[in-house]
Amino acid sequence: MPVRELTMREALREALAEEMERDPSVFLLGEDIQDPMGGSYKVTLGLSTRFGTRRVRNAPISEAAIVGAGVGAAVTGSRPVVEVMYVDFLEIAMDQLVSQAAKIRYMSGGQVAVPLTVRCQGGPGRSAGPQHSQLLEAWFAHVPGLKVVVPSTPRDGKALLKAAIRDPDPVVFFEPNVLYNSRGPVPDPGADEVAPLGKADVKRPGRDVTVVTYGAMVAMALEAAERLAREDGVEAEVIDLRTVSPWDRETVLASFRKTRALVVAHQAVRQGGMGAEIAATVYEEALDEVDVEIARVGARFAPTPFAPELERYVVPGVEEIVAAARATLERAGRAGLLARR
Amino acid sequence: MSGVAFDPAWIVELYRRMVRIRAFEEKAAELYQKGALPGFLHSSVGQEAVPVGVCAWLERDDLITSTHRGHGHILAKGADPARMFLELYGSEEGYNRGKGGSMHIMDFSIGVLGANGIVGAGIPIAAGAGISLQNRGSDRVVACFFGDGAVTTGAFHEGVNMAAIWELPVVFVCENNQYAESTPHRTVDRAPDLTVRAQGYGIPGELVDGNDLFAVLEAAQRAVERARRGGGPTLLECRTYRWYGHYIGDPAVYRSDEEVASWKARDPLRRVAAWLLEQGALDEEGEARLRAEVEAEIEAAAEAGARGRRPAPESALEDVYAG
Numbered sequence: 001m002p003v004r005e006l007t008m009r010e011a012l013r014e015a016l017a018e019e020m021e022r023d024p025s026v027f028l029l030g031e032d033i034q035d036p037m038g039g040s041y042k043v044t045l046g047l048s049t050r051f052g053t054r055r056v057r058n059a060p061i062s063e064a065a066i067v068g069a070g071v072g073a074a075v076t077g078s079r080p081v082v083e084v085m086y087v088d089f090l091e092i093a094m095d096q097l098v099s100q101a102a103k104i105r106y107m108s109g110g111q112v113a114v115p116l117t118v119r120c121q122g123g124p125g126r127s128a129g130p131q132h133s134q135l136l137e138a139w140f141a142h143v144p145g146l147k148v149v150v151p152s153t154p155r156d157g158k159a160l161l162k163a164a165i166r167d168p169d170p171v172v173f174f175e176p177n178v179l180y181n182s183r184g185p186v187p188d189p190g191a192d193e194v195a196p197l198g199k200a201d202v203k204r205p206g207r208d209v210t211v212v213t214y215g216a217m218v219a220m221a222l223e224a225a226e227r228l229a230r231e232d233g234v235e236a237e238v239i240d241l242r243t244v245s246p247w248d249r250e251t252v253l254a255s256f257r258k259t260r261a262l263v264v265a266h267q268a269v270r271q272g273g274m275g276a277e278i279a280a281t282v283y284e285e286a287l288d289e290v291d292v293e294i295a296r297v298g299a300r301f302a303p304t305p306f307a308p309e310l311e312r313y314v315v316p317g318v319e320e321i322v323a324a325a326r327a328t329l330e331r332a333g334r335a336g337l338l339a340r341r
Numbered sequence: 342m343s344g345v346a347f348d349p350a351w352i353v354e355l356y357r358r359m360v361r362i363r364a365f366e367e368k369a370a371e372l373y374q375k376g377a378l379p380g381f382l383h384s385s386v387g388q389e390a391v392p393v394g395v396c397a398w399l400e401r402d403d404l405i406t407s408t409h410r411g412h413g414h415i416l417a418k419g420a421d422p423a424r425m426f427l428e429l430y431g432s433e434e435g436y437n438r439g440k441g442g443s444m445h446i447m448d449f450s451i452g453v454l455g456a457n458g459i460v461g462a463g464i465p466i467a468a469g470a471g472i473s474l475q476n477r478g479s480d481r482v483v484a485c486f487f488g489d490g491a492v493t494t495g496a497f498h499e500g501v502n503m504a505a506i507w508e509l510p511v512v513f514v515c516e517n518n519q520y521a522e523s524t525p526h527r528t529v530d531r532a533p534d535l536t537v538r539a540q541g542y543g544i545p546g547e548l549v550d551g552n553d554l555f556a557v558l559e560a561a562q563r564a565v566e567r568a569r570r571g572g573g574p575t576l577l578e579c580r581t582y583r584w585y586g587h588y589i590g591d592p593a594v595y596r597s598d599e600e601v602a603s604w605k606a607r608d609p610l611r612r613v614a615a616w617l618l619e620q621g622a623l624d625e626e627g628e629a630r631l632r633a634e635v636e637a638e639i640e641a642a643a644e645a646g647a648r649g650r651r652p653a654p655e656s657a658l659e660d661v662y663a664g
């Protein structure tokens with residue numbers, strides 16, 4: 001398959017353009033998404049010029065109406081892709097997302113589907129302060145009826161966004177801001193690659209410890225794995241969940257049965273985060289079969305502060321993953337693998 | 342440009358406040374462009390007459406709510422520029438102990454209930470502050486600043502309506518600088534101006550030249566007095582313009598150079614300076630001296646900001662709860 005290097009931003013833009021080309025019922029709605037601005041982070045640049053201002057609508061600052069109109073359009077034959085500028089602003093549209101989008105199919109006894117995609121971006125790492133840095137994927141993973149996707153590479157970003165748009169259910173699609181400029185290979189447009197939702201991707205195979213993560217932390221987990229290999233002779237398997245809900249239990253459990261040590265890592269707040277859900281599930285499922293060594297990496301229990309040194313203290317990175325992997329192996333009596341091998 | 346009714350000596354003081362805001366914003370932009378300040382920075386250069394004209398009628402224990410573009414409001418309410426710079430640098434000695442940054446400066450000791458990163462969020466908060474004052478039988482008032490973009494939020498509708506039905510002591514001040522990020526206000530609002538909406542809420546509304554300090558002063562005086570004597574809220578729309586892009590670094594491709602130039606020609610500072618010269622309240626030398634004094638003050642504040650104590654990392658976990 002011929003591939004090119006694209007940034008995450010370009011890859012996402014291609015996904016939107018291809019889906020709009022393919023399906024005339026796909027339209028975009030969001031703040032500042034039309035040209036010449038092309039979105040606060042330029043993901044939609046060029047699309048209003050190409051597809052017109054009916055299919056790429058600039059919305060007022062009205063998040064409840066942006067998501068709500070997406071719901072209304074989705075149940076009446078459209079396939080809306082709405083953009084909420086920051087993860088944090090989803091809070092304003094909570095009812096439309098949680099009590100409307102997520103429940104209409106169920107409440108109606110299966111009469112309709114809600115093929116709505118809600119794109120938003122955000123996350124820590126830029127001193128954006130407490131109201132522009134949150135990672136709230138666990139909130140939405142808690143809601144039956146919603147699907148939650150977080151890509152980590154341009155290729156996945158494109159293939160997952162295409163899948164989200166084609167999916168019959170409401171999907172919240174979180175784009176990690178720090179990845180917009182990251183580059184990676186992406187198949188040519190003709191390939192029409194669509195990644196299945198709910199399927200994790202093993203980004204690095206390994207036999208000693210499983211690191212489950214997603215989004216911006218995937219690159220950090222890969223870096224941590226390199227360090228563990230170099231410094232400890234430990235081979236970490238890095239699993240990128242890609243879809244946070246429904247998450248891929250099979251892939252995670254299979255890896256855990258092989259490595260017998262698990263680290264779940266995310267930059268979202270540790271308390272009540274996805275790590276808790278994954279750790280508990282693995283514990284329940286694997287309790288009788290193997291020794292269970294599990295560690296969670298997540299943000300400390302505070303809002304994301306502004307000053308860089310405060311933000312770094314609250315939000316985990318490579319160091320914390322390495323330390324957690326070492327701790328699990330130590331508890332399992334497998335520390336210093338290198339020395340023994 | 343009226344202004345005849347005002348004491349020139351007082352206008353000199355208000356002019357000083359406008360110059361202070363301009364100097365603060367220019368210094369902050371310079372530091373930001375050098376990479377000295379983390380996070381985002383939104384400049385209010387060009388809009389100085391609005392906060393100064395409104396806060397001129399407020400006392401220390403009156404209250405304000407502000408926005409992401411809040412430096413001007415906060416300075417006009419009497420905040421210390423040095424502690425603001427300390428916060429912009431993320432210092433432990435900043436207003437928010439380095440936890441908020443430019444977009445979240447708060448000083449409850451002078452009634453600054455907060456800049457805000459969420460558009461429109463300050464509007465219901467202002468209504469709630471109005472409830473506190475009303476229940477306490479206080480004659481204090483709340484000035485609620487927000488942009489044209491906030492007018493399209495649900496929070497605006499809910500907050501203004503609540504203040505209207507209970508006649509809360511709030512002055513709603515829309516700084517219509519024509520744009521919300523790249524979006525021209527006229528493309529997201531069919532009402533010709535906010536007085537139409539004020540009518541819909543059953544409260545007084547005024548359309549004001551926000552680049553004319555005297556026009557702002559006059560409208561704000563009426564609104565603040567009405568609120569003080571229990572007459573309920575007023576909705577002011579002050580038409581103005583931000584000279585910089587949405588944030589420092591925004592190339593602002595969505596507007597023309599001619600448009601920017603036409604608004605710069607209506608510089609709110611120059612208009613006040615011209616009036617003061619005309620009145621003989623300041624001569625050119627005095628005006629230059631005033632500017633130099635303020636610039637030195639801001640320079641010193643910025644230097645203090647750069648020298649601030651860095652926060653201890655563990656302090657990130659403090660103040661999550663009060664008890």
Ligand SMILES: Cc1ncc(C[n+]2csc(CCOP(=O)(O)OP(=O)(O)O)c2C)c(N)n1
Nearest residue numbers: 089410458459460488489490491520521522
């Ligand atoms: C609820 C919400 N939606 C979107 C944003 C992103 N945003 C920040 S400022 C801004 C424009 C605000 O425009 P306006 O209210 O006119 O204020 P101005 O920037 O012009 O001072 C937008 C869309 C936000 N902070 N909060």
Ligand SMILES: [Mg+2]
Nearest residue numbers: 488489520521
């Ligand atoms: Mg505006």
